[in-house]
Amino acid sequence: MDKLSRKIYQFVESGFNISIDSRHIDKNTIFFALKGPVFDANDFAREALEKGAAIAVIDKKDLPDEPGLFKVDNVLKTLQTLAIYHRSTLNIPVIGITGSNGKTTTKELMSKVLSSKFKTLFTPGNYNNHIGLPLTVLKITKKHQIAVIEMGANHVGEIDFLCQIAQPTCGLITNIGKAHMEGFGSLENIIKAKTELYRHIIQKNGLVFVNKENTVLINHLKDYEQTLSYGNSPDAEINGYITASQPFLEISFRDKRQNAIEKNEHQIKSKLVGVYNFENIMAAVAIGLHFGVHPKDIIKSIESYEPVNSRSQYKETGRNQIIWDAYNANPTSMSLALENFSQTEGRKKIVILGDMLEMGDIAVQEHQAIVNQLEKMHLELIILVGAEFLKCKTESENIKTFETTTEASAWFKNNEIKESTVLVKGSRGIRLENLEKYL
Numbered sequence: 016m017d018k019l020s021r022k023i024y025q026f027v028e029s030g031f032n033i034s035i036d037s038r039h040i041d042k043n044t045i046f047f048a049l050k051g052p053v054f055d056a057n058d059f060a061r062e063a064l065e066k067g068a069a070i071a072v073i074d075k076k077d078l079p080d081e082p083g084l085f086k087v088d089n090v091l092k093t094l095q096t097l098a099i100y101h102r103s104t105l106n107i108p109v110i111g112i113t114g115s116n117g118k119t120t121t122k123e124l125m126s127k128v129l130s131s132k133f134k135t136l137f138t139p140g141n142y143n144n145h146i147g148l149p150l151t152v153l154k155i156t157k158k159h160q161i162a163v164i165e166m167g168a169n170h171v172g173e174i175d176f177l178c179q180i181a182q183p184t185c186g187l188i189t190n191i192g193k194a195h196m197e198g199f200g201s202l203e204n205i206i207k208a209k210t211e212l213y214r215h216i217i218q219k220n221g222l223v224f225v226n227k228e229n230t231v232l233i234n235h236l237k238d239y240e241q242t243l244s245y246g247n248s249p250d251a252e253i254n255g256y257i258t259a260s261q262p263f264l265e266i267s268f269r270d271k272r273q274n275a276i277e278k279n280e281h282q283i284k285s286k287l288v289g290v291y292n293f294e295n296i297m298a299a300v301a302i303g304l305h306f307g308v309h310p311k312d313i314i315k316s317i318e319s320y321e322p323v324n325s326r327s328q329y330k331e332t333g334r335n336q337i338i339w340d341a342y343n344a345n346p347t348s349m350s351l352a353l354e355n356f357s358q359t360e361g362r363k364k365i366v367i368l369g370d371m372l373e374m375g376d377i378a379v380q381e382h383q384a385i386v387n388q389l390e391k392m393h394l395e396l397i398i399l400v401g402a403e404f405l406k407c408k409t410e411s412e413n414i415k416t417f418e419t420t421t422e423a424s425a426w427f428k429n430n431e432i433k434e435s436t437v438l439v440k441g442s443r444g445i446r447l448e449n450l451e452k453y454l
Contacts, residue, residue: 016100023072023085024097031069033153035146042067047094048074049146060084091146098149098180105155105162110302111181113166113174113212114189115205116348117295118143120287120326121189122165124299127320131303131312133160143167148177161306166212169373171204174211185222186212187298191231192347193374193381200375210235217241224301226294227251245301246294253301258282260290261360262329262336268300270310281310286321288329288338290358291351334433335454336362340440341447344371346381349440353388356438363395363434367450369420369441370401383407389414395435398423401445420449427453 016024023045027033032044037059040046046063048056048071057075064071064083071083074090087093102109112122119141126137136159138151143165155162164181168174188209191202199205213235216223222241225232227248236242245253255268264287269280285296296317303313322328328339338359340352349371356366366389374381386407389397397414399407400423405416417423432454439454441447 016096019085019087020093020096020100023070023093024100026069027097027101027153030156033150034063034068035150037063037066040066040068042069044068046071047090048072049090049094057090094153095145095149095180098152101155102152102180102182105157105159107155107159107161108185108306109162109164109181109183111164111166111178111183111186111212111216112189113168113186113209115192115209115345116351117189117291118165118167119342120292120322121187121295121298122163124295124317124320125302126163127316128299128303128308128313129161129163129306131316132306132308134158135161135163137163138165141165141167145173145176149180152181168208170199171208172211174208175215178212178215182219183212183216183221184219185224186216187224187302188212188232189295189298190226190229190347193345193377206231206235213239222305224298224305226298228294243301243305245297253297253304255293255297255300257290257293259284260355260358262288264288264290264292264296266293266296268297270304276304276307276309279310281314283314283317285317286329287327289327289340289352289355291348291355292327332454336436337451337454338436338438339451340438341369341445342443344369344440344442345374346371346384349385350388352438352440353385353392357392359436359438362436364393365396365398365432365435365437366392366394367398367437367439367441367447368400368404369445369447370403372442372444374403378403379406386414396432398426400441400447420446423450424453 026045034044035047035049040063046068048060057073060071060073070085072085072090074087112118126135129135136155142151144167166174166177191206191209217239224243227244227246227250244251247256252272254271255266258267259265263285265284267280267282300313324342326342330337382403386409390411399416402418405418439447
């Protein structure tokens, strides 16, 4: 680090908060003035100081030199450099996690389990990109005993870059599917990008947690021996199976390793919906067992976890039973959600789907494939929302398509939904939450 960066790091080392939002400032804050597509936070640097920020890190050359303003060449690069240095001062396990689906739920389950034994730092919300990850790393203090760092990506090379900052000592890829296709361009590129985490960990001779049933991931590990496998496969070291799935997922697991604390079978009654969450729960179980969390504490932690932010949530409104899974969507996750819903017991079954965004050139064919899947299901009503679904062809009379939630709302006002089991799934940008009041 250069001399100026070292001065800034002294504030980090002293425990000062870090903010990139001038609306959230106190006297113990370092303000990083990042540029966005429609704003330049340099313009709010003085305001941050007036609100009590200790310092403001800026890169706008025409701002005058003033006490508290630290002028650097590039604020974002400085933030990342500080995170890299800060990580080098820490000697704790850092678990890196990425994947096309389920990484946030898995991260939260893992963090819940690990927190039962360790002082754990984990990625807040969706702070999993080139800005959020360094902010997360800089929150790790000497009091923390372990960290769980989520890594998101929409192009090749991004996971590798995030690994250079976080330096994970072990990690896992939840799965690989068709997500962010607009940025990646192909499934092959998604595989190449996600497995950058494997290549980093292998280079460091770290431990990889892997779903034994995922042949794509297993094949990319080749003969690497530093692994801990989990899943339904009888060959998995941490073996499990589903015991119930209505309305919530229940599983049984056991530790088949020779050095297991105990080899008994254990039951978990989760508050998650969807059989696709089985592998997320099993990943959290495997990581907990590896780090010495007792099975009873793993069970207690997972059973107490309640999903939020429209991720695998189950709600009863008095009129209907709702499965809310509308935080994000891609062809893999949407198809799995529909497959799971087809096995759901219920009264009248209704599906409300929103467009899958960032699909690039394959958007039309992937949305049509979902419509084709819907046509084979025995559903009372299907509501499709978004410009891509509007392009799809169907002859089903029970499919209604709207370009926006505003248009869909007008229909709902005149058509009451009641005594039904409803699946709501779509990309966050479609704002399906606007329809919740009608359900």
